[in-house]
Amino acid sequence: MTTNPIPAAAPSVARLIRELNKLPGVGPKSAQRLAYHVVRLPEEEARALSQAIVDVKDRVLFCSICQNLTDTEPCTICDDPRRDRSQICVLEEPLDVLALERTGCYRGLYHVLHGVISPMNGVGPEDLRLKELVGRLEKDSVSEVIIATNPTLEGEATAMYIRRHVVPEATRVTHLARGLPVGGDLEYADELTLSRAFQGRRDL
Amino acid sequence: MTTNPIPAAAPSVARLIRELNKLPGVGPKSAQRLAYHVVRLPEEEARALSQAIVDVKDRVLFCSICQNLTDTEPCTICDDPRRDRSQICVLEEPLDVLALERTGCYRGLYHVLHGVISPMNGVGPEDLRLKELVGRLEKDSVSEVIIATNPTLEGEATAMYIRRHVVPEATRVTHLARGLPVGGDLEYADELTLSRAFQGRRDL
Numbered sequence: 001m002t003t004n005p006i007p008a009a010a011p012s013v014a015r016l017i018r019e020l021n022k023l024p025g026v027g028p029k030s031a032q033r034l035a036y037h038v039v040r041l042p043e044e045e046a047r048a049l050s051q052a053i054v055d056v057k058d059r060v061l062f063c064s065i066c067q068n069l070t071d072t073e074p075c076t077i078c079d080d081p082r083r084d085r086s087q088i089c090v091l092e093e094p095l096d097v098l099a100l101e102r103t104g105c106y107r108g109l110y111h112v113l114h115g116v117i118s119p120m121n122g123v124g125p126e127d128l129r130l131k132e133l134v135g136r137l138e139k140d141s142v143s144e145v146i147i148a149t150n151p152t153l154e155g156e157a158t159a160m161y162i163r164r165h166v167v168p169e170a171t172r173v174t175h176l177a178r179g180l181p182v183g184g185d186l187e188y189a190d191e192l193t194l195s196r197a198f199q200g201r202r203d204l
Numbered sequence: 205m206t207t208n209p210i211p212a213a214a215p216s217v218a219r220l221i222r223e224l225n226k227l228p229g230v231g232p233k234s235a236q237r238l239a240y241h242v243v244r245l246p247e248e249e250a251r252a253l254s255q256a257i258v259d260v261k262d263r264v265l266f267c268s269i270c271q272n273l274t275d276t277e278p279c280t281i282c283d284d285p286r287r288d289r290s291q292i293c294v295l296e297e298p299l300d301v302l303a304l305e306r307t308g309c310y311r312g313l314y315h316v317l318h319g320v321i322s323p324m325n326g327v328g329p330e331d332l333r334l335k336e337l338v339g340r341l342e343k344d345s346v347s348e349v350i351i352a353t354n355p356t357l358e359g360e361a362t363a364m365y366i367r368r369h370v371v372p373e374a375t376r377v378t379h380l381a382r383g384l385p386v387g388g389d390l391e392y393a394d395e396l397t398l399s400r401a402f403q404g405r406r407d408l
Contacts, residue, residue, distance in 0.1 A: 010264055010273050011275050012262075012264055015256050015259070016260045020253070023253075030229060037228050039260055046257055046260075049223040049227075050255070051254070052222075052223040054254045055219070055220075056242055057242070057243070057251070058216075060214055060243050069217055070214045071216050075214070093240070
């Protein structure tokens with residue numbers, strides 16, 4: 001036990017503040033506010049939160065097919081007979097699956113890389129779930145791989161790597177359109193987005 | 205169990221997202237990000253967070269003297285013989301004790317109200333820990349009550365109520381100075397703050 005950096009707080013409160021402070025985006029002030037909120041929470045709600053944290057660690061595993069987080073093996077998407085097995089959408093993170101599923105516009109399968117190639121951060125292709133993608137492409141008849149990595153330098157480099165070294169030449173590989181965000185303002189679009197939107201203009 | 209509002213997430217992840225989403229200042233997006241962070245956390249760190257939540261509920265109680273949150277009875281501040289027992293600083297919330305302790309400028313005792321008088325929200329004087337303050341003022345020899353409620357309408361109304369109805373007339377009652385925040389910019393100060401700073405001007 002280290003010394004109490006929040007001497008005026010009760011030790012159990014100080015410990016909760018420290019634990020909450022470790023979470024991403026939770027600074028010392030928010031950690032304090034959250035901790036006092038938990039103190040005031042009804043007993044059963046605090047227990048539900050505590051239990052949910054333990055359960056997620058106990059139950060969650062990676063789907064052996066798409067590598068997404070799941071409680072079941074395979075995950076509900078890979079197991080769903082209504083999904084189109086000829087399309088695989090490649091994503092960086094599990095959160096990206098949620099985002100795409102919310103759109104309701106895609107009925108194929110996913111493949112979660114759990115990262116991007118990033119030499120700066122020491123992440124190479126071997127650190128991503130690419131072997132598993134190779135295995136799927138060999139085994140299943142996939143007609144299109146949609147690469148939906150983030151529109152960042154690293155995301156695009158990863159997309160290029162997958163096109164060149166992972167997917168067989170004959171398979172169609174697409175990536176998501178770049179352009180103006182819907183509801184956005186042309187005036188405030190950055191030059192790169194605007195030039196991509198211009199290059200990608202479509203007939204009306 | 206309600207239906208899963210995050211259908212693409214594993215049920216245990218979806219449940220954690222829902223629980224986190226209930227916390228103040230944690231929207232659906234932050235809840236997702238936090239949940240996936242917990243999934244990636246080492247086992248022992250997740251357990252430490254979960255345990256800290258349960259422990260805080262099991263161990264925390266209100267100090268019978270100052271009403272602050274504490275693991276011990278009385279709290280470490282009320283129990284500290286080096287604190288000046290002739291001063292009581294009255295605060296709205298336990299977080300305010302932390303804020304004042306961090307300044308290191310105060311060596312007296314505290315009294316936490318756990319709220320402010322707010323007719324709009326149905327909070328009257330009887331809902332605050334005022335009876336306990338009356339008891340202390342009767343029992344102990346207190347020479348100064350420093351009211352450090354927030355500089356809001358409700359905080360000032362509560363301060364006035366305490367001055368008029370709670371503290372004996374003979375006892376000195378002070379409140380914190382209003383003025384320009386240090387490091388702030390006169391140009392951006394609101395009129396009320398600026399006029400209070402002007403009225404409270406001091407000789408150099």
